Amino acid sequence: MHCSVKECQCGLCDLSEPHSSHLINGNTADIISTVEFNHTGELLATGDKGGRVVIFQREPESKNAPHSQGEYDVYSTFQSHEPEFDYLKSLEIEEKINKIKWLPQQNAAHSLLSTNDKTIKLWKITERDKRPEGYNLKDEEGKLKDLSTVTSLQVPVLKPMDLMVEVSPRRVFANGHTYHINSISVNSDCETYMSADDLRINLWHLAITDRSFNIVDIKPANMEDLTEVITASEFHPHHCNLFVYSSSKGSLRLCDMRAAALCDKHSKLFEEPEDPSNRSFFSEIISSVSDVKFSHSGRYMLTRDYLTVKVWDLNMEARPIETYQVHDYLRSKLCSLYENDCIFDKFECAWNGSDSVIMTGAYNNFFRMFDRNTKRDVTLEASRESSKPRAVLKPRRVCVGGKRRRDDISVDSLDFTKKILHTAWHPAENIIAIAATNNLYIFQDKVNSDMH
Amino acid sequence: MEFKLEAHRIVSISLGKIYNSRVQRGGIKLHKNLLVSLVLRSARQVYLSDPCPGLYLAGHPGAPAAPQQPEESAAGPPAGWGEPPPPASRAAWPEPEPQPERPAVPEVPRAGDAEPAATVTAAGDTLQGGEAEAPEAAWRRVEGPRETAVGAGGPAGVSGVCPEGPEAARGPCGCPAGDEDKLSAAPRVDRCLASRPAAAEPPASPPVCARKRGAAGVGGGPADCPAPGSTPLKKPRQNSEEQPGGAAAAAEEEEEMETGNVANLISIFGSSFSGLLRKSPGGGREEAEGEESGPEAAEPGQICCDKPVLRDINPWSTAIVAF
Numbered sequence: 001m002h003c004s005v006k007e008c009q010c011g012l013c014d015l016s017e018p019h020s021s022h023l024i025n026g027n028t029a030d031i032i033s034t035v036e037f038n039h040t041g042e043l044l045a046t047g048d049k050g051g052r053v054v055i056f057q058r059e060p061e062s063k064n065a066p067h068s069q070g071e072y073d074v075y076s077t078f079q080s081h082e083p084e085f086d087y088l089k090s091l092e093i094e095e096k097i098n099k100i101k102w103l104p105q106q107n108a109a110h111s112l113l114s115t116n117d118k119t120i121k122l123w124k125i126t127e128r129d130k131r132p133e134g135y136n137l138k139d140e141e142g143k144l145k146d147l148s149t150v151t152s153l154q155v156p157v158l159k160p161m162d163l164m165v166e167v168s169p170r171r172v173f174a175n176g177h178t179y180h181i182n183s184i185s186v187n188s189d190c191e192t193y194m195s196a197d198d199l200r201i202n203l204w205h206l207a208i209t210d211r212s213f214n215i216v217d218i219k220p221a222n223m224e225d226l227t228e229v230i231t232a233s234e235f236h237p238h239h240c241n242l243f244v245y246s247s248s249k250g251s252l253r254l255c256d257m258r259a260a261a262l263c264d265k266h267s268k269l270f271e272e273p274e275d276p277s278n279r280s281f282f283s284e285i286i287s288s289v290s291d292v293k294f295s296h297s298g299r300y301m302l303t304r305d306y307l308t309v310k311v312w313d314l315n316m317e318a319r320p321i322e323t324y325q326v327h328d329y330l331r332s333k334l335c336s337l338y339e340n341d342c343i344f345d346k347f348e349c350a351w352n353g354s355d356s357v358i359m360t361g362a363y364n365n366f367f368r369m370f371d372r373n374t375k376r377d378v379t380l381e382a383s384r385e386s387s388k389p390r391a392v393l394k395p396r397r398v399c400v401g402g403k404r405r406r407d408d409i410s411v412d413s414l415d416f417t418k419k420i421l422h423t424a425w426h427p428a429e430n431i432i433a434i435a436a437t438n439n440l441y442i443f444q445d446k447v448n449s450d451m452h
Numbered sequence: 453m454e455f456k457l458e459a460h461r462i463v464s465i466s467l468g469k470i471y472n473s474r475v476q477r478g479g480i481k482l483h484k485n486l487l488v489s490l491v492l493r494s495a496r497q498v499y500l501s502d503p504c505p506g507l508y509l510a511g512h513p514g515a516p517a518a519p520q521q522p523e524e525s526a527a528g529p530p531a532g533w534g535e536p537p538p539p540a541s542r543a544a545w546p547e548p549e550p551q552p553e554r555p556a557v558p559e560v561p562r563a564g565d566a567e568p569a570a571t572v573t574a575a576g577d578t579l580q581g582g583e584a585e586a587p588e589a590a591w592r593r594v595e596g597p598r599e600t601a602v603g604a605g606g607p608a609g610v611s612g613v614c615p616e617g618p619e620a621a622r623g624p625c626g627c628p629a630g631d632e633d634k635l636s637a638a639p640r641v642d643r644c645l646a647s648r649p650a651a652a653e654p655p656a657s658p659p660v661c662a663r664k665r666g667a668a669g670v671g672g673g674p675a676d677c678p679a680p681g682s683t684p685l686k687k688p689r690q691n692s693e694e695q696p697g698g699a700a701a702a703a704e705e706e707e708e709m710e711t712g713n714v715a716n717l718i719s720i721f722g723s724s725f726s727g728l729l730r731k732s733p734g735g736g737r738e739e740a741e742g743e744e745s746g747p748e749a750a751e752p753g754q755i756c757c758d759k760p761v762l763r764d765i766n767p768w769s770t771a772i773v774a775f
Contacts (some may be wrong), residue, residue: 086479094478117478179482198482230485248483281462281498284490288483335458338491339465344484 032435034422038102040108041426044072044433045112046440047097049323051081053114056442072442076165079237080173081116093118099184103206106190111170113193117180120195122171122206130158173253176202176212189240196233196245203257216245216255231346233291241265244294244301250274250287252301252312254387270301270312272319280409282334282343290346295355296427302358304349309360311372324370324377327362329400342416350425350432361420361452362408365436366396382420382434382441393443459499466492 027049036045044056057075084093094117096103103111103122103165110125134156139145179197186193186248194203194215201216216233241257253266274283286306301312303320307328310320326347329336337343349360361367362379366436371378379396399408422435430445471541473480 089479091479092477096478180479182483228485229486231483248486281459281491281494284494285487288487335462338462341469344487 012232027438030344030437030438032422032440033096034098035424035433035435035440036100036102037114037424037426037433038112039104039398039427041428042429043075043102043110044204044424044442045100045102045114046433046435047080047100047114048438049094051079051083051095051097051116053078053080053097053100053112053123056440070444076167078123078167080114080123081119082123084118086118098181101186103186104190113184113186115181115184115195118174118177120173120176120181120184120204121169125165125167126169126396128164128166129160129162130154131161133159145245171206171209173204173209173212176204179255182230183234184411185234185243187235187240188238194233194235194242194243195435196230198229201230201243201245213261215257215261217262217264218247231289234292234294236298237294237296238298244292246289246292246303248288249284251307252289252292252303254314268314268317270317270320272310278331280334282338285338285343286334291348293349293351295351296353297442302349302351302353304347304360306343306345306347309349309358309370311358322367322372324358326360326368327398329398333411337416340416342419345419345421347420348422350423352430353428354424359423359425359432361423361434363416363419364398364414364416365420366398366419367423367434380443382436382439382443384439385417455498457496462495463499464490466495 011351024175029048031049032046033049034045034047037043038045042058046054046055048057053355054077055075056072058070080097081095083092083095086093096116097114098116100112100114102334103113105111108126112123114121114123120182133140134154136150136153136156137145137147171194176195177197177200179199181195181197184193184195191207191217192203192205193199195212196202196216199217199219200214203215204212212433216230218228218230228247228249230253231246231248232430233243236242236244243263244252244254245259246252248297252270254268255265256267257263259265259267274287289303291302291304295302298309299314300321301314303310303312304326307330308326309324310312311322312320317414334343347361349358351358356373357371359367359369365382367382368377368379379398380393381396394407396438397405397408398414399405400411404410411447418437420434420436424433426432432443434441434443466488470485472490473485509748
């Protein structure tokens, strides 16, 4: 794979400098908080903690510049959300973008939904590459012409201009959620979408902002009885009536909107019984599902909890069909990870286009890929030092005692501040986007290689 | 035993996280707080269910602990756990404790129950009823001498010792493991807990907890240990800014003070998600509301109550409201 590293958005550094200093200086607004390809993979959107969205576009491959094999360049940048203050509750609402989801493209414009903790916004992205010239009453700069100089009429014509990308907010879906929104998902009907917070899931129509339908409500009558919260949710890719939501207890609930208006009763409950030998103070925390993704086929679901990724078959509720250990060597360190809050990190997971490989992030800027067919896995690192443009990524290994090879990293030297929470896989090709704190790495696999 | 220590540590860390979540930008995160409270509950269960009399004594200054241990174990684990230390061990308590109080010690929990919301722990006793009552009660009896001091001595009456009472009861809030961050949790809880009649709140601090201070050695000596700002608990609740000073001083004396305090703090914060409050007719509703105002930082329309209102809500609810 070769790598093209996108520079940090802060504008202060050049590509050759390490970025950790920014965090030391407190510039956390550039921390990438979500990454999402659109449906064709032509566009890649990232959201950050400062409420900004940056969209990258893949350059068409050209024979003239064979080395720029469809690389991603910045297409547009805009401020999606601003910090707000809820006066009633005396709460500041963070502007951090929690999720971005693209709408399927229906005309020349692109649309995406971006959300922070409380408000979802629909943005329309349009291109302008022509402009009219030759007006009769105004000159090129827009000043009114002296009519005495106008001797003939002309028809304005469209002339090419430098590409201008315009982004405008088309809808603002506000006041739908009391708790923090953790996920949004566009329905396959392209008309509705859902947003989920800790206790409720709402269904919205893309054209209607002043009301939403509550389809899941797990808030207990007495908050004392609260035992689990919703952690992620997603619509089925093909069946517009089905959606799944995951809970902090590690269970998944598949719901059918045809069954009832309020989908509190699940159609299917996917839960794996806990292994009693692994019980600890932190069992509940590490079983909390941080992300759930349907496969492209719609047959499987992928979940991520703190130490594993699991593949579930929609037809089998009793247990996952596959479980992959992401970083089991952390199991003995849960207490320290609890102390430094790392145990609460929410990692995402991703399928490749053919649902044969799954990917998720870990610490030390490592990310992991698991080939479901060959059962092989690889650990790769996203870092400047080890990834020069067009360099081939070298597999990494974490050694857990026993014999140690030369380039192995020991568990104790892992950097837990460098975490890869957000990853995305191109819908069709072997291109992945990895968000490492405030850097975005895009890796492309030009050779159709198998995992090594 | 190691489980207990680890449980203790985890409890302290958890409480710190709960406190810090209040000041985090973006409001209280329900998911994280739920997970922390689950950990807190697990740790608390280990902490309280492990019959380890030695740990009870670990809450006292070093020297008396050792000799007392055999007596404690002789009483058998439940007794050692549940019963107040025999009078002999009481004698080992530093001088500041008024003599007449001691015989009254075994009565304290009962008396405490009867007193109208005299102490958090006492009230908690009523509330907690069935839930792990023996160990809980045991913890309260550990607190006994100090409670007694208050009960008997009245707010300002008894020298040195008495302020310990309600503060001790509130103590858990204020003395987590030497972590200055957590110490500042005290004023919050204090503020709400202080809704108790002012009489129960003695003026600021003779350093009563001297006898709880391991650093001070056995009982901190006969003389009142001159620890200015010995506990953040004592600070008038408005002076949360003084916490750092008190925190520094109190930070020195962790384990002894914490053991009992943490147990009470666990009681307040830990058992169920909102804290273990039982549903009492008046308390239930307030608890629910209080709890909502905690983690979700209040649904629209709910605001944290003023003191005068809090005075009427039982202290457990007020702890939750504070949370």
